[in-house]
Amino acid sequence: MKTDEDFMRFAIKEAEKALEIDEVPIGAIVVCDGEIIGKGYNLKERDSDPTAHAEIIALKEAARKLKTWHLDNCDLYVTIEPCPMCAGAIVQARIRKLVFGAYDSKAGAVGSLYNIVEDERLNHQVSELKGGVLAAECRKLVQDFFKKLRNN
């Protein structure tokens, strides 16, 4: 049985793929019955797509595989706290459990600026929420990326 940390390492692997092509290194996976059915990393620049965040890509892949947008039995793991768009997408997809790595004090919508995935006014809330899993590792990837960018 895999732990949340185990699954987060898969999300970190996705983030590392973004790094290789100079995208902000954020990665996500969707897990259903212990199996990874969606993976994604940030592709905003490469795809010229404002919505191409790791979470959105992973959610879309999972939905394609299950042939439904209802991902009620699915869990999402992402290396950085989701932004409002991605937190909203998690609600749209009816994700069961959300696990994220580092908090994002500037744009995070799952505790930092908002808490969209637990807002009882919306028609869905996640059943389980865990932030801070392998946070240092997840944060370091992004910090190193921006440090390198500033030095170039």
Add this chain to the structure above:
Amino acid sequence: MKTDEDFMRFAIKEAEKALEIDEVPIGAIVVCDGEIIGKGYNLKERDSDPTAHAEIIALKEAARKLKTWHLDNCDLYVTIEPCPMCAGAIVQARIRKLVFGAYDSKAGAVGSLYNIVEDERLNHQVSELKGGVLAAECRKLVQDFFKKLRNN
């Protein structure tokens, strides 16, 4: 020179296309220099895609056409107040002006439950925001859809 009402009528036309295939009738367009460069309507059921809202589809098409995710000079028109996911996507795309039809008291994130597109803590805010344009017409489309659904 087209008015906001003129452009909203194009968004309504998109909503009507959703109606024809039994999707929730919400439509959106993206306008750049007076020209429509992105169009979309809700395709969540048909595409089994939790992110396939009108706004997301229109934003993606506009970005594909302009070959960039920076839609700084673009305006978005949508028949219903955007949800958190779509409001977040509008911020991600750096949309200039947002015009919507009917308010959505249950899930609206542009005045009703949140105001994500004018949140100064995020790294972008729309320069202009107008809600309630042709609101009665936009609302009626959705209300009639759900009324019919309940009667079936």
